[in-house]
Amino acid sequence: MIEIRNAGKKYLQGAREVHALRNVSLRIKSGEFLSIMGPSGSGKSTLLNLIGGLDQPTSGEIFMDGRPLHGISDDELTLIRRRRVGFIFQFFNLLPILTAVENVCLPLLLEGIPFTRIKPKAVLLLEQMGLGERTEHRPEQLSGGEMQRVAIARALITEPAVLLADEPTGNLDSHTSEEIFLLLSNLNEKGQTIVMVTHDSKAAAYGTRVITLKDGALAEDVSLGGAPS
Amino acid sequence: MSVKFAMLGILAEKNLHGYELKSSFDEKVGEFWSLNYGQIYSTLDRLEKEDLVTHDRQAQDRRPDKKIYSITGKGRTELEEWLSTPVHKVRALRDEFFIKLVFMDRKDPGPILDLIEKQKAHYLKQMNRLTNRKVSLKKRPEHADSLTAELLMDAGLFHAEADIKWLTLCASKIKATMGENT
Numbered sequence: 001m002i003e004i005r006n007a008g009k010k011y012l013q014g015a016r017e018v019h020a021l022r023n024v025s026l027r028i029k030s031g032e033f034l035s036i037m038g039p040s041g042s043g044k045s046t047l048l049n050l051i052g053g054l055d056q057p058t059s060g061e062i063f064m065d066g067r068p069l070h071g072i073s074d075d076e077l078t079l080i081r082r083r084r085v086g087f088i089f090q091f092f093n094l095l096p097i098l099t100a101v102e103n104v105c106l107p108l109l110l111e112g113i114p115f116t117r118i119k120p121k122a123v124l125l126l127e128q129m130g131l132g133e134r135t136e137h138r139p140e141q142l143s144g145g146e147m148q149r150v151a152i153a154r155a156l157i158t159e160p161a162v163l164l165a166d167e168p169t170g171n172l173d174s175h176t177s178e179e180i181f182l183l184l185s186n187l188n189e190k191g192q193t194i195v196m197v198t199h200d201s202k203a204a205a206y207g208t209r210v211i212t213l214k215d216g217a218l219a220e221d222v223s224l225g226g227a228p229s
Numbered sequence: 230m231s232v233k234f235a236m237l238g239i240l241a242e243k244n245l246h247g248y249e250l251k252s253s254f255d256e257k258v259g260e261f262w263s264l265n266y267g268q269i270y271s272t273l274d275r276l277e278k279e280d281l282v283t284h285d286r287q288a289q290d291r292r293p294d295k296k297i298y299s300i301t302g303k304g305r306t307e308l309e310e311w312l313s314t315p316v317h318k319v320r321a322l323r324d325e326f327f328i329k330l331v332f333m334d335r336k337d338p339g340p341i342l343d344l345i346e347k348q349k350a351h352y353l354k355q356m357n358r359l360t361n362r363k364v365s366l367k368k369r370p371e372h373a374d375s376l377t378a379e380l381l382m383d384a385g386l387f388h389a390e391a392d393i394k395w396l397t398l399c400a401s402k403i404k405a406t407m408g409e410n411t
Binding site for chain 2: 182185200201202204205206207210220222224225
């Protein structure tokens, strides 16, 4: 589904050349729940950003369902990102002036689809996230776990091919984190491909595969056997 | 020590014969702790000698009498006292992996670094199995012991996580001290 061939990313920090990623090759199959682990500065988020089309490699190739994500224009990349990729972040990134349901609708509002046409689906997604009673609340009226669940609903509104998560519970306590991971594992069980950056092996244990990066290179690749029965 | 109190705890709920006691033990803590019948019966003998447990005989057709065990008043008092006392002994650092570390090759860190990665992968797979069981448990309707089962699995997960973090630190310190040589 996603194929990365010899991808590298370097940039200049002052006069120094920094290799954020070195020659990474990786094939992510549809239906996988992949965790990317590694020390800070090992290139985890850089790799996630390449997979999600937030950034392009300085060398190598990336394909999503056979279509290149490298060497294309920013506008083309933006379009793929909006339609094919869902993101969730450590700090939720919800717009504070919008209600939960409006936040969820946002990706499709940006596509020019009218709110009234999107709203029923957004409400349904929020219900699936256990937030049926919270649709008209603003982020400041929600707990951290609730905000992240709104963010997951928002990421799913476009029915993305892949859901990307960057330390999704980095800002939540253990119990609330577990609720988020149960939701993600549920989505994965229904077929949603998920790629998650995490430093928490308890989080990675919900997935099907764990890769470890070291100094921008792929160091370990562990397949975790069966899904929940 | 805790086997004794686990058995007292089970008998405090219900009078049972040895076989049932083992089933109940397995159901409650079997995930982390396996006991054979020999251990069950020798513990029961000891508990009887200490007057913490007693038994009644139940006649059976063409088979020896069945012993039904029950907790005594003294047993209940000891159990309650034990239940309200914090545990003083922390986990022993007697991990098998630790012994391997002691005998690692001091000149070539390659083999031990490889082993550390394999060990980490093993812990991750173990954590994945525990997590999958926890996820299935959460889907089933509530039953009395599901909370304690879940909490035990959480303990297993947190310990395995700590082991992985420790192994990562080991690898980092070994590399820093001996160089990578690979």
